[in-house]
Amino acid sequence: MIEVLLFAHLRDGVGTAKLEINTESLTVEQLKDKLVHDFGLPDLDRVMVAINEEYASNQDQIKNGDTVALIPHVSGG
């Protein structure tokens, strides 16, 4: 199982802070496609992804047990 954390407008839009995906392994790109199709998330092209708290690229592999965070443009400060 992969845990997907949502923030900012993505959290508001989906109405939850966390999604759980049952899968053994998939790439970041495949996960984005799945979230758009299965959960109705908006276009995730410009959203960054972190796997276990480190930024990842579209080709990186996500494994069972990983925590993935969708990170829209940040605005701290």
Next chain:
Amino acid sequence: MKRFEIVEAPIDVQQVIDKVSSREAGAITTFIGTVREWTKGKRTVYLEYQAYVPMAEKKLAQIGTEIEEKWDKAKVAISHRIGHLDISDIAVVIAVSSPHRKAAYEANEYAIERIKEMVPIWKKENWDNGESWIGDQRENTSYPTGRPEGEK
């Protein structure tokens, strides 16, 4: 006492300064980011900050490491507040100490730019007539490589 922290309570500026003061320091610069009422003619009523807390603290610490590599003997502390913030409340405090003044100024500016680039903290503006999550404030960031610059 954590030098890089996300907090929900008001930030005590002196406490952040104390974390970097040392006998080697000849300068301490502090940056205080506050909530402004007016942005381009639009009146903010209050702000709401949200963070991916464990990752945000890790990324703030990374900024500290970057600064200590770039500027000899610089020491950094950063506190960022999240939750509901009213006008004039302090959102972020960055303190940098260094043997010399110039490095303390430069490193402090570097820190806030990096925060805006890659620390997972979001800001929701609440206006008289609506609300919106604000993306990158410089409004010029795209991530052609899929991640912020400087991330490997």
